[in-house]
Amino acid sequence: MSASESTQPGFTDQALIHRILKGETPLFELLVRRNNSYLYKVGRAYPFNHEDTQDLMQDTFVNAYTHLAQFEGRSSFRTWLVRIMLHNCYRKRRKWNTTHLIASGIGEEMVPVFFRTGDKDTNRTVMNKELRLVIEKALERLPSDYRMVFVLREMNGMSVSETSEALQISPANVKVRLARAKARLRREVEKYYSADELFEFNLIYCDAMVNRVMEKIMAIPSPPAG
Numbered sequence: 001m002s003a004s005e006s007t008q009p010g011f012t013d014q015a016l017i018h019r020i021l022k023g024e025t026p027l028f029e030l031l032v033r034r035n036n037s038y039l040y041k042v043g044r045a046y047p048f049n050h051e052d053t054q055d056l057m058q059d060t061f062v063n064a065y066t067h068l069a070q071f072e073g074r075s076s077f078r079t080w081l082v083r084i085m086l087h088n089c090y091r092k093r094r095k096w097n098t099t100h101l102i103a104s105g106i107g108e109e110m111v112p113v114f115f116r117t118g119d120k121d122t123n124r125t126v127m128n129k130e131l132r133l134v135i136e137k138a139l140e141r142l143p144s145d146y147r148m149v150f151v152l153r154e155m156n157g158m159s160v161s162e163t164s165e166a167l168q169i170s171p172a173n174v175k176v177r178l179a180r181a182k183a184r185l186r187r188e189v190e191k192y193y194s195a196d197e198l199f200e201f202n203l204i205y206c207d208a209m210v211n212r213v214m215e216k217i218m219a220i221p222s223p224p225a226g
Helices: 003-007 013-021 025-045 050-066 077-101 129-141 144-155 160-167 171-190 203-217
Strands: none
Touching: 013 025, 013 077, 025 050, 025 077, 025 144, 025 203, 050 077, 050 203, 077 160, 129 171, 144 160, 144 171, 160 171
16 A cells, blocks of 8 residues: 555544554554654654654654554544653653763753754755754744644644643643744744744655654554454
8 A cells, every 4th residue: 555545535543543453554654654744843842853853753653553452532643642752752851861961960941952063964954054043042942841832733733632632731821832932933933934844854754764663563463452
């Protein structure tokens, strides 16, 4: 089955999950392709570079596959997947804080590494050094709570209710944080870039991630249907 089929109406997330739980494991590829860019942007909103974010994405997809029978459909699959990614990011950040960052005097509010000087990440979409500095400075000043809401709502296109569920905050808090994030970012950033251009997960990375995840899960017994 080709990746293009993932957009066909008959292949809803729920329908795919049902078939995967019945033993059609290769269909999990479609779920990976549909959600790659969402997870990538979540990972980059934390202080993780391109390579670390891909590792977190792989872990998240494998976690989702092995616990697929536990997905009850009360929220969207994307929201459920984002919550797993957030949990993995949080655990990794705590591990970093304990083993590396506390000793160097860096606290919880760490500077994002989205466009850090010397980073060999090839997934930058800014057009020049000047614009890169504008974005970097704006994001550094944005509190992490506001930054994450901005990423989920504006860059990942999640609804208020989905964001509320993913971050486990009230819908009112989602709206307040987003409004404050936009107030800080728009004047400096949005006149230069469109939100979906900030952290793109290009097709070359998408295919590589699909291969990584599918290689892992094909070695795992099919998840029980429950």
